[in-house]
Every structure is written in C-alpha cells, then in structure tokens.
Amino acid sequence: MICAPSFLSSNFSKLKQEILSINEAKWLHFDVMDGLFVSNTTYDHQMLKTIGEFSNQVFDCHLMIEKPEKYVDNYIENGADYITFHYEASHNPLKLIQYIQSKGVKAGISIKPNTRVEVLDDLLEYLDLILIMSVEPGKGGQKFIPNALDKINYLNNIRTQKKYEYLIEVDGGIQFDTAKMVKNVGCDVIVVGSFIFNQSNRNQIIKELENV
Numbered sequence: 241m242i243c244a245p246s247f248l249s250s251n252f253s254k255l256k257q258e259i260l261s262i263n264e265a266k267w268l269h270f271d272v273m274d275g276l277f278v279s280n281t282t283y284d285h286q287m288l289k290t291i292g293e294f295s296n297q298v299f300d301c302h303l304m305i306e307k308p309e310k311y312v313d314n315y316i317e318n319g320a321d322y323i324t325f326h327y328e329a330s331h332n333p334l335k336l337i338q339y340i341q342s343k344g345v346k347a348g349i350s351i352k353p354n355t356r357v358e359v360l361d362d363l364l365e366y367l368d369l370i371l372i373m374s375v376e377p378g379k380g381g382q383k384f385i386p387n388a389l390d391k392i393n394y395l396n397n398i399r400t401q402k403k404y405e406y407l408i409e410v411d412g413g414i415q416f417d418t419a420k421m422v423k424n425v426g427c428d429v430i431v432v433g434s435f436i437f438n439q440s441n442r443n444q445i446i447k448e449l450e451n452v
C-alpha cells in the first residue's frame with residue numbers, strides 16, 4: 241500500500257521540519273477544512289504553495305469544504321496531484337470530476353461514515369480515487385469505524401469485475417492493526433495522521449505501514 245501522511249496533527253510552528261521528517265513518504269495528504277462542511281478550519285490552497293517550495297511529494301488534497309466547485313481552481317493552480325471532494329457537499333459530482341480531469345489533475349470523491357457506498361455506483365467508471373472515511377471528518381486522532389471495511393471490499397470487487405482503475409483510499413484511525421484490515425479487503429492508499437506524528441522514527445513507521 242501507499243502511505244499518505246496527514247500532517248494535521250503535526251506542529252505547525254515548525255512545519256518545514258515536520259514535513260521533512262516524513263520525506264520518504266511518496267504522498268502527502270492535505271486536510272482542508274472550511275468551518276462549514278466540518279466545524280473546524282485548517283488551511284487553504286496557500287499551504288500547497290508553502291510546502292511546494294521544498295517538497296516534491298504527490299499532493300493528495302482532501303477538501304472537507306462546502307461548494308468545492310468554487311475552489312478547485314486554487315488547488316489545481318498550486319500543484320495538487322489529486323483533488324478529492326465530498327459527495328455530500330457536491331451538487332453535480334460528475335461535472336466536477338470531469339472538470340478536474342480536464343485540467344490534468346486526478347479526481348477523487350469521498351464519503352462520510354454514514355453515507356452508503358452505493359451512492360457512488362454511477363460515478364465509479366470516471367473516478368481516479370475513492371476516499372472512504374473511517375472516522376467522522378473534522379479532526380485527527382479518532383477511532384477507526386469498521387463499516388469502512390465493507391465499503392472497501394465492495395469497491396474492490398466492482399473494480400475487479402468491471403476492470404475499473406480507481407485507487408481506494410481510507411482515512412481515519414489507521415495504525416498497524418487497522419492498516420492490516422484495510423489491506424486485506426483491497427485498500428491501496430492509507431492516510432495516517434496522529435499515529436505517525438506521535439512518534440519520532442516517522443520514516444520507519446511509514447515503511448512498516450506500507451508493508452503490513
């Protein structure tokens with residue numbers, strides 16, 4: 241699996257040092273929160289610009305925002321490689337997926353723990369990535385909600401049957417045990433925040449998570 245560290249729970253007063261401490265991760269996960277779709281506010285596209293000055297990692301942007309169609313250009317212009325928006329926040333998801341892809345950026349969609357995975361059925365053939373939330377979006381450090389496993393399994397089976405090519409990503413409460421569980425049902429990318437940033441040997445932990 242690919243491990244995409246989420247620096248949400250890092251120390252923002254020494255951000256460069258924190259990002260450099262996970263420099264062996266190929267991906268970097270940005271948690272954008274607007275205080276509307278979720279109650280917390282984090283940062284916006286300026287963060288991609290700041291980190292882009294010293295990182296060549298794959299920028300994996302998780303937009304937990306209302307009206308994502310109004311803001312995606314900011315992320316496209318500032319070096320996003322993947323832009324994932326929430327199904328629950330979008331009015332015309334297919335239009336937004338195709339817009340993002342027309343700009344040469346990969347498009348992803350995410351669903352919250354209480355959203356049924358079947359709502360995505362008609363979108364699957366168009367998507368580059370599907371992000372299954374295994375915690376309620378809004379903050380790091382929460383406990384993994386096991387219904388993510390059935391959703392990943394469902395997406396993995398459809399991908400095999402229909403020869404689709406999307407990546408399956410999971411986000412929230414991932415550590416060694418839960419990483420093993422999601423790997424067993426076909427997950428490709430794990431987002432890991434607090435479990436990595438609570439430790440000092442971070443690059444080593446990332447390697448171990450990728451090979452659970």
Ligand SMILES: O=C(CO)[C@H](O)[C@H](O)COP(=O)(O)O
Pocket residue numbers: 246248249269271302304375376377378379380381382411412413414431432433434435
């Ligand atoms: O999208 C998120 C929260 O909304 C974060 O990416 C996620 O919570 C990662 O943090 P942790 O590994 O600590 O659960």
Ligand SMILES: [Fe+2]
Pocket residue numbers: 246269270271302411431
């Ligand atoms: Fe996230």
